[in-house]
Amino acid sequence: MAHSRHIEAPRAPTLLPVAVFIALGALLPLLLSSGFHVRLAMLIWIYAILCMGFNLLYGFTGQISLGLPAFYAIGAYGFGMLQTMLGFPPLLAFAGTLAIVALLSLLIGLPLLRLRTHYLAMATLAFMLIQNGVANRWIGFTGGQSGIAVPPLEWAGETLGRTEIYYVVLVMASLTLLLHDFLIRSHIGRAMQAIRDDETAAQALGIRVTRYKLRILVVSGVLAGVAGVCFGITSLRVDPSLSEFHVLVSVLTIVVMGGLGTRFGPIVGSVIVVLLPQFLTSFGAFETVIYGVFILVFLLFMPHGLSGLFERRRWSLRRRSSPQADAQAREMRRSAE
Amino acid sequence: MLMTLSYLLLAGLTNGSVYGLIALSLSVIYSASRVINFAQGEFVMLGAMSAVLFLVTLALPWPVALVAVIVVSVVVALGLDHGIYRPLVRRKAEPLTIMIGTLAGAIVIYGSAFLIWGPEPRFVPPVLSLAPIRLGFLISNAQQLSLIVLFFGFLALTWFILYRTRFGLSVRATGVDPKVALLMGIRSERIVQFTFIYSAAMSGIAGMMIGPLLGAHVSMGILITVKGFMAAILGGLGSPFAAAAGGLAIGMLEALMAGYGTSLYAEPAIFVLILMVLIVRPYGLLGDYEAERR
Numbered sequence: 001m002a003h004s005r006h007i008e009a010p011r012a013p014t015l016l017p018v019a020v021f022i023a024l025g026a027l028l029p030l031l032l033s034s035g036f037h038v039r040l041a042m043l044i045w046i047y048a049i050l051c052m053g054f055n056l057l058y059g060f061t062g063q064i065s066l067g068l069p070a071f072y073a074i075g076a077y078g079f080g081m082l083q084t085m086l087g088f089p090p091l092l093a094f095a096g097t098l099a100i101v102a103l104l105s106l107l108i109g110l111p112l113l114r115l116r117t118h119y120l121a122m123a124t125l126a127f128m129l130i131q132n133g134v135a136n137r138w139i140g141f142t143g144g145q146s147g148i149a150v151p152p153l154e155w156a157g158e159t160l161g162r163t164e165i166y167y168v169v170l171v172m173a174s175l176t177l178l179l180h181d182f183l184i185r186s187h188i189g190r191a192m193q194a195i196r197d198d199e200t201a202a203q204a205l206g207i208r209v210t211r212y213k214l215r216i217l218v219v220s221g222v223l224a225g226v227a228g229v230c231f232g233i234t235s236l237r238v239d240p241s242l243s244e245f246h247v248l249v250s251v252l253t254i255v256v257m258g259g260l261g262t263r264f265g266p267i268v269g270s271v272i273v274v275l276l277p278q279f280l281t282s283f284g285a286f287e288t289v290i291y292g293v294f295i296l297v298f299l300l301f302m303p304h305g306l307s308g309l310f311e312r313r314r315w316s317l318r319r320r321s322s323p324q325a326d327a328q329a330r331e332m333r334r335s336a337e
Numbered sequence: 338m339l340m341t342l343s344y345l346l347l348a349g350l351t352n353g354s355v356y357g358l359i360a361l362s363l364s365v366i367y368s369a370s371r372v373i374n375f376a377q378g379e380f381v382m383l384g385a386m387s388a389v390l391f392l393v394t395l396a397l398p399w400p401v402a403l404v405a406v407i408v409v410s411v412v413v414a415l416g417l418d419h420g421i422y423r424p425l426v427r428r429k430a431e432p433l434t435i436m437i438g439t440l441a442g443a444i445v446i447y448g449s450a451f452l453i454w455g456p457e458p459r460f461v462p463p464v465l466s467l468a469p470i471r472l473g474f475l476i477s478n479a480q481q482l483s484l485i486v487l488f489f490g491f492l493a494l495t496w497f498i499l500y501r502t503r504f505g506l507s508v509r510a511t512g513v514d515p516k517v518a519l520l521m522g523i524r525s526e527r528i529v530q531f532t533f534i535y536s537a538a539m540s541g542i543a544g545m546m547i548g549p550l551l552g553a554h555v556s557m558g559i560l561i562t563v564k565g566f567m568a569a570i571l572g573g574l575g576s577p578f579a580a581a582a583g584g585l586a587i588g589m590l591e592a593l594m595a596g597y598g599t600s601l602y603a604e605p606a607i608f609v610l611i612l613m614v615l616i617v618r619p620y621g622l623l624g625d626y627e628a629e630r631r
Contacts, residue, residue, distance in 0.1 A: 062433060066440075111616040117433055118373045122566045123612070129560055130604050137601050245559060249444055252437070288448030295441035299434060300424050 018181055021267060022174045029163045038166050039234065044267075044274045045173040046230045051254045051266035052180045053223030059261035060189060061216045062196030063117055066248060067108070067124030068224045070131035071101050073243035075228020077135070077142065080150035080238055090153060098225050105221030106214070113213045120217075128243055135240040147239025150232040169230045176223055177267075183219075184263060192216060193261075246288065253291040256298045259305025268307045343475055345596040346589060351481050351550065353588020354488035355381070357581040358543045359565025360572065361495060362536035364580035367569075368512040369532040372435050376417055376443040378562030379450075380410050380537045384544020385553035386450060389459045399464045403545065410541030414533045417442050422533070423526060443558065450555040461548030484546050491539055492581055498535075499577070508532065567611055573621030582623060 028041050050072055058064050078097035082088040088096060108127060112120045135142045142148065153160045153168065160168070183189050194202035195209055203209050232238055241247075250273050258269025273291075277283045283290075298305060359377055366374045387409045391402035421438045430438070465479035499505040507523040508531070515525040544553075551557070564587060572583025587607060594603035614622060 062431075064433060064437070108612070111612050111619075115615070115619055118436055119570060119615070121433075121436065122373065122563060122570070123608075125559075126563045126567060126608055129563055130608055133604055134601070245447075245556065252440070252444075256437070285452060286448070288451060289445055290448075292441050292444030292448055295444065296421065296438065299430070299438050299441065300428070303428075303430075303434075 015181070017264065018177055021177065021264065022170075025170045025173065026167075029166055035162055038162055040274055040278070042166055042169050042230070042234045044270045045169050046227050046234070047250065047254060047270040047274060048267045049173050049176045049230065050224050050227035051251055051258070051270060052176050053220035053227075054251055054255050055258075055260065055262075055266050056180060056183060056192070056223075057216050057220040059255065059259075059265070060184065060196060061192040061213060063113070063213055063217065064121040065105075065124040065217060065220060066121050067126075067128040067131075068220065068251060069243040069247040070124075070128040071105065071221045071224035072228040072231070072247065073131060073135065073238070073240070074101055074104065075225030076150070076232040076238040076242055077148065077228075078225070079229045079232045080148050083151050084148065090151075094229055097229055098222050101221050101225035101228075102218050105218045109214045109217040113210050113217065125248075128248065132240055132243045135243065142240070145240065147237055150236050150238060152236055153233050165233055169234060172226055172230055176226065179219075180266075181263060188212075196261075249288060249291050253294055255305075256295045257305055259307035259309075259311070260303070262305060262307040262311050264311070265305050265307035269305070272306075340474055341596065345592045347475055347477060347481075348596075349589035349592030350585065351484050351588070352591060353568075353585040354484045355543050355547050355561070355584075356564050356568045356587050357488050357584025358491060358539055359561055360568035360580035360584040361491065361577050362540050363562075363565055363569050364574055364577040365495065366529075366532045366536050367574055368577065369508055370422070370511075370515075370529045371432050372422065372439065373566065374417075374533070374536070375436060375440040375562055376446055376558075377536065377540055377565060378560065379443050379446040379558035380413065380540035381544035381547065381561050382450060382553070382555060382558035383409055383413060383446065384541035385461050385548035385551075385557070386454050386459065386544075386555065387541075388461050388545040388548055389454075389553060392462050392464075403464075403542070406541050406545050407538050410537040411534050413446065414537030415530070417537075418530050418533045422529065426526075443562070447555060447558060454555055456555065458552050458554045461545070461553045463549035464546065467549070480546065480549055484543070484550075487542065487546060488581075492578065495577055567607065570621055571611055571614060573623045575620070576623065579621060579623035583621065 025041075025045065029038055032038050032041060050068060054065070054068055075097055078100050079090075079093050082093035082096050083090065108124060109120070112123050135147075136144060138144075153165060155164070183192070191202065191207045191212055194205060194207055195212055199209055228242070231242065254266060254269030254273045256269075257272060258265030258267070277287065302308070304311075359381065362377050362380075363374060366372060366377075384406050387406050388402060391397045391405045392399065397405065417439065421442050422435060425435045425438050463480045465483050467478045467480055469476045469478055470482070497505075499508060507518065508528050510518040510521065510523055511525045511528040518528075519525050565584065568584035568587045569580035570583070571586060572581065573579035590607055590610070591603050594600075594606055598606075
């Protein structure tokens with residue numbers, strides 16, 4: 001597989017970069033003065049959570065769910081509705097939302113994951129369009145165009161301020177980042193990459209292909225749900241625009257630009273996609289075209305994305321510096337000759 | 338009672354013809370290149386929107402406008418082939434990556450159309466008259482009937498090309514194994530290019546004809562792609578004719594659900610139905626074992 005997006009994940013990487021990202025995130029509110037900037041930072045983390053799920057599914061397992069924005073929206077709607085309609089406390093509503101999202105991913109994945117991957121891609125895209133249609137038109141339940149309000153988070157009777165909410169989002173994002181990193185480095189991550197590279201070979205090695213695909217699909221759905229809940233608590237309002245096509249475009253742009261199948265691609269991509277419109281005036285109308293062109297250019301010329309640039313170099317450096325690997329490489333070269 | 342039913346069936350047949358044409362287009366491309374073209378619905382949008390441009394803004398007579406619509410579709414299809422499909426194939430990208438590439442192509446086409454035409458829905462002037470025609474107790478119009486005729490016409494044409502010409506034989510050979518076809522002296526890339534152009538022209542014409550009935554909107558493409566694909570997997574993606582039949586089935590089902598239930602549930606219900614069909618018959622109702630082959 002020549003042009004593969006595949007970068008072999010390091011066997012025993014340090015957790016240092018993860019800690020650096022989290023520490024940077026924790027320091028960020030001290031550096032940002034205006035509330036608007038804190039909001040942008042929250043948005044970056046929310047997109048990072050959403051896209052880490054997508055990265056696990058597409059970048060590492062080679063399955064595509066184009067319906068993640070639907071789970072993102074359902075996460076936000078569910079979190080709001082369970083509180084306002086059924087009177088759940090926030091934590092219970094959070095757990096309930098994740099259960100709903102997991103169940104939905106399971107129901108969609110079960111019949112589809114045995115088939116070739118484009119079935120999953122199209123069916124999940126259909127799911128997204130239907131979810132959006134229902135959110136728009138079932139006005140009595142979802143509030144239609146104007147959406148529903150999400151009750152603000154409270155702690156000991158007081159409503160949380162913007163900075164506290166930022167830290168709630170950061171905790172979620174850090175947990176997601178740790179999970180993402182753990183999955184990649186563990187035997188699960190290696191099984192995922194085996195499935196991505198060759199399903200038949202993976203099966204021959206004793207990997208239960210369908211079961212793994214289904215699990216990762218559910219994980220990605222749940223992470224999208226977490227991102228949705230985070231969006232709900234930051235904006236206090238949910239409307240159908242959460243599962244519109246442009247969200248999917250953003251997700252694809254983030255993952256492809258950041259780097260498919262890389263450790264930090266989703267975060268790098270989120271930073272760019274959230275901040276880019278802030279620097280370019282009159283970006284609005286051109287946004288879709290620009291993102292589309294970005295996806296194409298990166299697919300063609302930089303399939304490992306921005307994060308792949310430095311991650312790949314570091315990994316190859318490490319491999320070169322290890323004497324054992326050196327000996328192995330020499331061995332292989334000799335046998336090839 | 339019977340009248341409502343047959344009226345709904347006629348409406349279903351019209352929409353089903355469009356879905357069928359998209360399913361046919363997707364399946365023709367798929368059977369030659371193993372790629373799902375996510376940009377297929379965008380050609381319907383381009384057909385409808387550029388029909389507005391040629392018929393209203395430039396006030397061309399309709400045969401000229403039809404040719405112009407075909408030219409637009411073919412040019413964009415060539416762009417898709419040379420800008421996305423070929424470079425990715427030459428870099429040995431996997432089918433999945435190529436699929437994301439065509440989705441990016443759809444995003445670019447949609448974004449450009451948004452820049453040109455803006456978000457407002459447009460009225461597409463009918464080519465044929467909308468005056469009612471009586472068919473027994475059914476009331477229809479020439480525009481609606483022309484779509485159905487167009488569908489069956491393209492179905493026959495596709496069948497003729499694929500199964501009655503030497504060229505069709507090479508198209509099918511490419512679908513079976515592009516490398517072996519190449520060894521036999523078939524230029525696989527040309528074949529794939531042909532399927533892109535042929536499908537785009539089909540979808541563009543369909544867009545021009547459905548525009549007056551559905552209304553044209555720059556964001557209509559992706560929904561049409563998805564419905565066309567749903568149709569194709571209901572029938573069976575591997576065979577163009579099974580896929581087209583799936584299109585008719587989806588159109589009819591949609592019309593019946595909207596007529597007897599509410600249109601709110603039509604799409605979710607069809608989606609659930611297709612999921613259930615995929616559990617029982619993973620390769621579509623009329624399809625072969627195609628879906629599992631890698």
